[in-house]
Amino acid sequence: MDDEEQSLSLVLFSGTDDKLSAAAVLAVGAAAMGRTVNVFLQYYALDAFRADRIARDHALSPEVTIEQAPSVKNHPGTHWSELFRQAKEVGEVSVHACALSMEMFKLEKNDLDPLVDDVEGVAAFMADATGPMVFI
C-alpha cells in the first residue's frame, strides 16, 4: 500500500451534529488504522468549530424524519468534538480551516477550537490531500 492509499481526506461542509458525528467516526477509525487524515472545514462545519459554539446543539440535517430524530438524539455516542480529539491522539490528523469560509464568517484563528490546526487556502489543502476524499 503506498502513501496515497494510506491517507483519507475529509471535506466537512455541513454543520449539523449528525453529519459532524458521521465525519468524526470516519476520522477516528481512519486514524486508528494508521491512515493520515486531512480535514478541511468549510462553511457551516467551520462555524460549528468555533470555540464558543462547538459544544452547543447544532441540530440535525434537514433529511432527518420525525421518526428518526429521537433515535439520533438519544443515541449514547461520544460527542463529535471528543471523537476528533481522540483521532488526533491516536493518529496523524490535521484540521484545516478554509480561508474563504473564515473570511465569510469574519473569523480569526483564535475564534476556533484548538482542534483546528491552521487556516489554509484550498490549493494548500489539495497539495496534501492526495488520497481518497470524502465530502460531508
Added chain:
Amino acid sequence: MITVQPSKTIDARGMACPGPLMALIGAIRQGQVGDVIEVWSSDQGSKTDIRAWVTKAKHELVSVTDETGYTRFTVRKAR
C-alpha cells in the same frame, strides 16, 4: 484450555462504536509489552473493529468470547 489473566479489564458495555476500540487503544498505549487487556463490549462494530485494529497494530488477539449481551475480547500487547 489455557486461561490468560488480564492485566486490565475494561468494561465498555453500553459504549457506542468506536468507543470500546478507542478504550482498548488507550489501554494498550499505556500498558507494557506482554500486558493482556480484556475489553467487554456490547457494540456490534467491535467484532470487526477490534480484530482489524489488533492485526493492523500488530498485537495479538488472544480470544473472543461471546457472553450474554456482550463479547469479551482479550488482547496481548505485542510491541
